[in-house]
Amino acid sequence: MNPLRPLILAAAESPRLKRALTGIPVTADIVRRFVAGETRIDLIGVARTLLASGRMVSVDFLGENTTDRNQADATVAEYLALINDLAALDRPALPGIAVPPVEVSVKLSALGQALPVDGPAIATENLRIICTKAAQADVWVTVDAEDHTTTAATLATVRALRGEFPWLGAVLQAYLHRTESDCREMAGPGSRIRLCKGAYREPPEVAFQRAGEVTDSYLRCLEVLMRGEGYPMVASHDPVPIVAAEDLAARIGRGPDRFEYQMLYGIRDAEQLRLAAAGNAVRVYVPYGSQWYGYLTRRLAERPANLAFFLRALVGKS
Numbered sequence: 001m002n003p004l005r006p007l008i009l010a011a012a013e014s015p016r017l018k019r020a021l022t023g024i025p026v027t028a029d030i031v032r033r034f035v036a037g038e039t040r041i042d043l044i045g046v047a048r049t050l051l052a053s054g055r056m057v058s059v060d061f062l063g064e065n066t067t068d069r070n071q072a073d074a075t076v077a078e079y080l081a082l083i084n085d086l087a088a089l090d091r092p093a094l095p096g097i098a099v100p101p102v103e104v105s106v107k108l109s110a111l112g113q114a115l116p117v118d119g120p121a122i123a124t125e126n127l128r129i130i131c132t133k134a135a136q137a138d139v140w141v142t143v144d145a146e147d148h149t150t151t152a153a154t155l156a157t158v159r160a161l162r163g164e165f166p167w168l169g170a171v172l173q174a175y176l177h178r179t180e181s182d183c184r185e186m187a188g189p190g191s192r193i194r195l196c197k198g199a200y201r202e203p204p205e206v207a208f209q210r211a212g213e214v215t216d217s218y219l220r221c222l223e224v225l226m227r228g229e230g231y232p233m234v235a236s237h238d239p240v241p242i243v244a245a246e247d248l249a250a251r252i253g254r255g256p257d258r259f260e261y262q263m264l265y266g267i268r269d270a271e272q273l274r275l276a277a278a279g280n281a282v283r284v285y286v287p288y289g290s291q292w293y294g295y296l297t298r299r300l301a302e303r304p305a306n307l308a309f310f311l312r313a314l315v316g317k318s
């Protein structure tokens with residue numbers, strides 16, 4: 001983990017900085033690098049191009065930490081329209097890969113999880129509405145992982161809905177101490193787990209702080225998932241876990257139809273294409289919408305070199 005990461009994530013919480021940065025248009029290069037655009041039309045164009053290149057997609061309608069019921073309802077409505085539009089896309093054949101190439105990713109805090117009264121129950125009900133629509137459209141759904149205070153509630157929602165929607169995926173973050181045990185518990189038949197390192201600022205009581213410790217934890221969790229009976233989703237741009245997944249798959253005899261690689265839109269595009277050309281299932285996580293601030297600051301914190309682009313965009317604006 002880069003040493004500036006906690007600082008950047010802390011600074012990003014300043015309302016003044018947020019006001020200054022959100023003044024940058026979505027068309028600025030740094031925003032466009034990571035975000036497909038503000039509208040569903042922008043998103044559909046990007047998704048079509050990715051699908052045509054032999055990759056699959058998981059689409060995130062940006063937004064988080066909703067404290068307003070109407071906004072949560074509006075997010076559900078946008079996801080229903082998004083699923084409609086994604087279902088209408090051509091799905092190019094991917095030899096040897098039978099899973100749906102189109103997925104949506106959802107943050108429960110955007111569906112009302114943080115509402116002061118009955119938040120988790122409201123988010124669960126909203127997710128059920130989205131999953132019902134997705135099931136009709138042959139679109140998968142995966143629930144994103146947010147900061148550690150939400151982990152238990154989020155996994156409880158996923159468990160509650162898995163009976164009805166066995167394909168419902170969850171994200172686990174390798175930087176959390178609890179995750180190896182969560183992986184053991186959630187590596188059962190059909191269980192779809194997206195394993196990532198984790199992108200939030202977390203205290204040492206709950207999360208590994210050093211990059212090497214996080215990667216080691218990732219590798220332990222990966223082995224549990226790859227040896228389990230579920231469907232692992234290897235979400236990382238780091239060559240170490242990517243090579244480890246390849247080795248484990250070969251040793252265990254897990255074919256490309258039984259796990260997938262996932263990367264974020266705008267990061268290591270050539271590596272995404274290389275993995276797909278080698279016959280692997282590769283899914284790109286593509287965000288869109290006007291609420292890009294939180295997402296973008298997490299991408300900046302992962303790699304200080306991105307900050308230089310961002311600062312240039314700021315200077316260009318003034």
Ligand code: FDA
Pocket residue numbers: 143144145146171173194196197198199200235236237238239262263264267268284285298299300302303306
């Ligand atoms: P690491 O950060 O070590 O990066 C490895 C290499 O990848 C870098 O050396 C660089 O080349 C490249 N790279 C990584 N980040 C970059 C960036 N921002 N810009 C440019 N290059 C970069 N997190 C979370 O907390 N909850 C979630 O739900 C998700 N969901 C999710 C879905 C998917 C599909 C992915 C790929 C990732 C997430 N994440 C996430 C983010 C994840 O936790 C993590 O912060 C990032 O993936 C970066 O970690 P890496 O494993 O890529 O390794």
